[in-house]
Amino acid sequence: MAPPVLRVSGLTKVFGTREQEALRLAGEGLGRDEIHRRTGSTLAVHDVSFTVERGELFVVMGLSGSGKSTLVRLLNRLIEPSAGTVEVEGRDLRALDDAALRTVRNEKISMVFQHFALLPHRTVRENAAYALKVRGAGAAEQRERADWALETVGLLERADARPDELSGGMRQRVGLARALAADSEVLLMDEPFSALDPLIRRDMQDLLERLQAELTKTIVFITHDLNEAMRLGDRILMLKDGRTVQLGTGPEIISAPADDYVADFTSDVDRTRVLTAGDLLREPRMTARLGDGCGDVLRALGAAEANGVHVLDGDGRIAGVARDDLLARALQEGRTAIGPRELVADHATIAADRPVVEFVHLVGRHVVPLGVVDTEGRLLGVVPRAAVLDALSAVPVRGRRP
Structure with a gap:
């Protein structure tokens, strides 16, 4: 990685004539008000460190x-x-x-x-x-x-x-x-x-x-x-x-x-304007590929208790959605591999950087979760409805750093 453009280490500023005494008290953990009471000096900034890339x-x-x-x-x-x-x-x-x-x-x-x-x-x-x-x-x-x-x-x-x-x-x-x-x-x-x-x-x-x-x-x-x-x-x-x-x-x-x-x-x-699709991203429970066996995918849907699955092309882009009823019909009609006839456009997608306010109306409206895609349309993950509801209703966990 390239070094940061800006590196700040232990940056401190005291305003007043008794600077060194104020610095000593700050190092002992005293707060701004107590330092001012004892020295008449103001601890404006104390021991701030960060980098900016x-x-x-x-x-x-x-x-x-x-x-x-x-x-x-x-x-x-x-x-x-x-x-x-x-x-x-x-x-x-x-x-x-x-x-x-x-x-x-x-x-x-x-x-x-x-x-x-x-x-x-x-x-x-x-x-x-x-x-x-x-x-x-x-x-x-x-x-x-x-x-x-x-x-x-x-x-x-x-x-x-x-x-x-x-x-x-x-x-x-x-x-x-x-x-x-x-x-x-x-x-x-x-x-x-x-x-x-x-x-x-x-x-x-x-x-x-x-x-x-x-x-x-x-x-x-x-x-x-x-x-x-x-x-x-x-x-x-x-x-x-x-x-x-x-x-x-x-x-x-x-x-x-x-x-x-x-x-x-x-x-x-x-939170709808701060949290993004990328923040709520989950690995899809399952995906399928063009050419996968209809029977295999249908059984996997049954095991996952799902009604549909994203079907990806060779580059990882969403080709469409295979629903369980269409897979079953394909098998009845003698088609054993997933192709265009087994796919429907029963899905929606969003970029990872888009805030919740822009896609909350799309969540839960399709047979598969909302897909999160990159600029080339490749599937990065999904945003299940429960993830959105959990994020918007969550009570912050206090006293713990992320």
Whole structure:
């Protein structure tokens, strides 16, 4: 496996004059409030460790005061850590001098802020090209990259406008375009959509999902919105009082919260939009192949107390469904091997990444369970009706990590 793009180890930040004393107390297990009472210093982030793989959209989430905004600023040394390390492609940021750190910020890490952080006296195109200008790129390259980024986010026609002529959603698109134009290895996004109204926020989430599917950037995304985290994140790091509470995928966190805090936090999540067909995937109890004996398959259906079976072609694609009544008729008519005449289209399929809300209406409507297929149509497994009902009605198991 390729090494992670971002590696964070033991990252800690104390604000206040008695930093070392606060670090000692934190190491002894004291909480944030007690440390502040004894030292007057604030333990903003404590002993946080994680990696972010290339192309991953990694979400850091927590309530206000959990330390998430401090954490994201530690990742590019906008805030100096009190302890711990941050490595970008194997380079420890704490070991870099000011010039090398500026180079890393200009070329390796871009940031998209909550309140846009656009330059009001510059045009949309100039804002989008700003990182390239700082980097010393030529005018032609600046314009080419900026226009590509603006077109990517749907704003090329406003390239000559000023930021104050744009809506909030448009200004956030410019901020995203600026990060894309810089072509940085890592995008840090600090609650980029929280200042937007709900409809525009959903539009921006849609845009980010589309861009991630097309460009596969490495993103650290900060949010306090659990539904946003579940929708966007490949993995989610949950913080409370500056410490890691749980790290996992959305389905892992929902199905096995680490403690009561996480269980309460996730209790209102819409599981139909988080759990996917791949999460509920089961091995089929049986399948058949074109050319298999009708009698053999009929007996196997009887033993399995099933009425039908997926029949696969030589490449593993679903050719159709063989029902027990049609197999019996074939034998009566002297046909001994499964062929097209024994098959019906009494089945439905779904891709593994599709959420339950998109296929729940298909479950249980056919003689065979819902088939989960890859992009070539090959059968990966099935989603039985009972698996869906169990997942949607399950009570989270508290106090156990997945």
